[in-house]
Amino acid sequence: MYRVIWYQDYNDKQGRVIHDISEAAPKLVNGVIKQELGSTPTFNFTASLNNPCFGKLKPLISLITVINTRTGIKEFEGRIRKIDNLKMDSAGNFSQVIQAVGLMDYLHDSSQRWKDVSVSDLRNYLQTIIDRHNATVQDHKRFKIGEVTVNSNNGNVYRGIGYDSTFNTLKDKLLDRLGGMLILENQQGEMTLNYYASYGVKVNQPITVARNMIEVSKSINSDELITRIVPTGAEIEKEENDNSILARERVTISSVNDGRDYLDDEDLIKEFGIIESSVNWSDTNQPSYLKVKGEQYLRDQRVALITWGVTTVNLDLLDDRYKPYILGNYYPIDNKFIDDIVYQQIVEKTIDINQPHKIDLVLGSSKQTLSAFQLQYRGLSDQIENAKSGISNAQKTLAELKIEAAELREVANKVPEQEKMLRELEEEIARQEQANSSAQQTLTQTQANQKETIDQQAKQIEEQAKQISNQEARIKALENKK
Structure with a gap:
């Protein structure tokens, strides 16, 4: 599914395949692509002694492209950045670990x-x-x-x-x-x-438990929370005899904020108390501009960093109705045991070229405002209270409980079955290919044997015809003598 092509330099337009799924093609020991939204992607791989690129790659010169042969998409395109020393293990196997980085790396040059x-x-x-x-x-x-x-x-x-x-x-x-x-x-x-400013589109292709979700985790981080901000601007120029080199006074908002050099977010303080931190805008000299920036910062206050980590089954390999996951697009995460259905953006995508059916995604890194955080928190609290009330008040029959237990058991069982199903499918394909190859060899041999038998039978028929002809001639001669 993934083809890796090595180019000696930017003048090499043909390149050479160093990894492909076809049986005759060379193989890399391993290869992992990591794509991160807005950052330079990386491709880390290991080449063995029998790979064409072994010992021939040049840092900053050699180029690498990884193509998804099913979709035609270039999953990676960049140059070699780092090459580890050639290594030999205790069994005498040689290998080389290489890191390639995306083309945006040229901006470092x-x-x-x-x-x-x-x-x-x-x-x-x-x-x-x-x-x-x-x-x-x-x-x-x-x-x-x-x-x-x-x-x-x-x-x-x-x-x-x-x-x-x-x-x-x-x-x-x-x-x-x-x-x-x-x-x-x-x-x-x-x-x-x-x-x-923003990137990606919404895609109505849910990542769903018991279908294409193998593992999922959700984390919340509030390390960036500030409830009182102290905006500071450019350094204030002092007289020439000012020898201070450790710290210099900066522009503040005191002159335009009733003598206070800070701004409070009252709602945040009620919720979390006073958490003070200064934020610097070193290119701002006007206190009025500085105050506007501080107020804007508070309006955009980031409370909780929500991140989803998901390992998915790549169903587009089995079903054309599914499309590949694209970095930057938004997908609905459907796991009712963790949260309601929510669209999240793919901000990281990790591809193992030797395990194309499984992709690791990081979705989210979305920062919520206080109101959104409170709504979600209170909504979750309400759900918990409703669930408690439902358990105490609902009169469920034994049959209903058994049905719910069966559904949950089915959900739990299906997740690991995805990988098992894919492995079995791959093994079945390999078995059928082997069986077809053996059947073709048997058919070819049978045809050769049948041709040889037919040739032998033709010779026997020809000899028998001659014998019959000779006998008929003798009988005719005897009749003439009589």
Whole structure:
């Protein structure tokens, strides 16, 4: 299902297959692709001594592509980043562990130069950074700007560009300050960098217990909770004799906030108490702008980080009605024993090229506002109370209880059966292929034997015909003598 192709460098357009499911193709010992939304994907794999790429890969030069041969989708495309030393185990088997990273890694190959940028348009600011990168690197490492949907109208002032790498500049100046995500599209060697505020679409293909859900977990983290924020801005310039190097005073909101340098979220304080933390906007010099940013931060206060970890059965291998899981899309998680049905975005996807039927997903990392958190919490509390009341008040018959127990037992049993069913299907396919091969060999041998028998019988018939002809001639001669 997964084909791995190795290219010696960017000039190599043909490449060489180093892994494929066909029997005659070479195989990698293992290979795992990790895709993360808005980040550079990785492909870690191990090659044995008999693989064509063993000992021949070059860091930063050799390229790797992984293609899903069923869908035609490129699941990974990038360059070799790290190669471990050649290893030999106690049994004398040689192997090599390699890490490849996605093409966005090219943004590490250039550094920016100081520039005082006064443009307010986000697209032009991004273009300025990418233009510097493109002027530095070779043609195959260059990017063009695609869609830009992030809203920069929030009071941020771009003070300039420093000397960091292009990748770190984009992270510091854009991603860390404005949010959003960089998504790379590579079409026939033309790399387009999109800067999206949001990404993905809803797909009505549930991840459901007892159907395509093998394992699931849900975690809630409130480490980022702040109920009182102290907004700070740029450093305040002091007189020349100020020798302080440990800390400098910063702009605060005291002058525009009745002498208080902090902002409270009363609802959060009622719920969780006072949890104070300062948040810095180092490029803001005006207290009024700083206060607006602090108030916006509180409105967007993030209380709970909800993350789902799901291991799924890849049903599109067995049923064309199912589609492959796509990073960034939203899917409904249906497991009534953990939570109500909820759409969550795939933010991480892990593929094992030797186990194509099983995919590990991380869905969510969605941060909820206080109101949403409270609604969910109270809703769950109500469900628990309703369940308690139902247990105490409902008069269920023994038959009804048995039916519910059977349904739960069926759910529990079906989950491990998914993998068993797939293994049995693969074994049956292999058995039938072997049986067909044996049957073909038997048929070929039978046909050869039958041809040999027919040839022998033809000779015998010919000899018998001659004998009959001779006998008829003798009989005729005897009759003539009489």
